[in-house]
Amino acid sequence: MPLHSPARVRELLARHGLRPTKSLGQNFLIDGNILRAIAEAGGAGAGGHVLEVGPGLGVLSAEIASRGARVTALEKDERLRPVLAETLQGLDVTVVWGDALDFDYAGLPGGTRVIANLPYYITGPLLSRFMRAAPIVSATVLVQKEVAQRLVSPPGSDSYGFLSALAALYGSVRHVRDVPKGAFLPAPDVTSSVIRLDFDRSRPPPPPELERFVEAALHHRRKTLRNNLRMVGHDAAQIDGALADIGLRPDVRAEDVPLAALEAVARKLGVIR
Template sequence: MIWFHTPNKVVEIMRRHNISPDRAFGQNFLIDETAMRSIISATKIENSDTVLEIGPGLGVLTKNLAAQAKGVTAIEADSRLLPALEETIKGAKNVEVILKDALKFDLNNLPPYSCFVSNLPYNVANPILRRVLSSGKFKMAVILIQSEVADRLLAKPGTKTYGALTIFCRYYARIRKVRDVSPGCFFPKPKVRSTILRFDMHEGITPDPDLFMLVRQSFKHRRKTLMGNLIKAGYARTTLTKALQGSKTNKLSRAEELSLAEFQALYEALNS
């Protein structure tokens, strides 16, 4: 049984606690039962699993996760929401709430979790996503995110939306689309559509900042060739020519034409 707030209930709770959605926190509360059911179903969590949630808001998703998981840790930045959040999760003894800005919170201070779940605020989605994926703390994640960002993560090489963020995320996880979520599923309604994504983390992956630097440098000017961007970044032409040949990369290629595996091959050739 999925438990959720109707729009009228959300308004009543916020009025009672004298709070309103704050644009500074990118707050759009999920109020749709079907969307919430899709998130819960995509996690496939069991009663032995532990979950970390960032941005619990009014606590509706938190309460539903707690009903199925061993424990839920919820990190909330907005202290105004705490009374409403505590009211919603009342009786759920397996929920720990941490009042902290997730961007300033060191995930290394937390134990490993089975799953990460979040209705990510649009204004901080990118940096939080990067921190979560690179932390090595999770086996999988289910994230509700702005569709424009989701399209970038799902993009294929050779397309306009394919970029450095695509490669960064695929380095850490296999990503699949669960479903789109319309603006009417939130209160207040955002101006854009959202998408639920599931991330299955690759095992044994550690951050490779030098590879990521190469990727960012390669995408700095999308209209330039890969070779042009990397020469501008400081690589010697002779070194690049040899590495491109060694990795079987066309010297006229642009960054958006290379897959993660091809970037890894080029990186290895540059450092051999």
């Protein structure tokens, strides 16, 4: 039986006395077509270095490694040691045991691609770490469909927010495909999506001051940009002057302001130069 088949997954779990842990976001992929689509979209290929977060039973790890990629897999659940020793035997996969939120992503080899079925409860913090890690050039990940919609949404749309703007600050993002609940065991409560983020490492990373400014500007995205900036201490008169200088209405809602305009406001207010 292929490693991703429901019968094989159930057999592995039963034989090792395991049950998926909801608090760790453990929903194991059991659809071969989805596995192949993720590996393909992520650019897994011979000689490339891939980082995976949350390998679980090693199903996606094995698919990526079968394409010739060198895989580093971060796993927090120590109960999975004997399972991964079995399912990844003979494959070019190095398992690093520990919390993905504590991992040093800056120490990865240059040109690393992330390909992963992310634990949903830490999706946002992980994506932020991927964006800021210079060695990582792309991240092709399974996330909640709601998160995927936020990431790909343009200014003015219902789902646009800080995560959308952050992705645009570092590069670009595209939707690959939706994934039904039945592609997992156990089935999650929500529909999932595969997205790919590409990070433009040819340009300098955005300054932390700009990131903090954009986050504050979009913290209450349906409120006016003016009010959001006043809430974090900017002078009302200076805000009005900045908005007027770049042609924005004083009552413009934060979610309707393009990223380039937010950067222009930040410069007018002296947040960045």
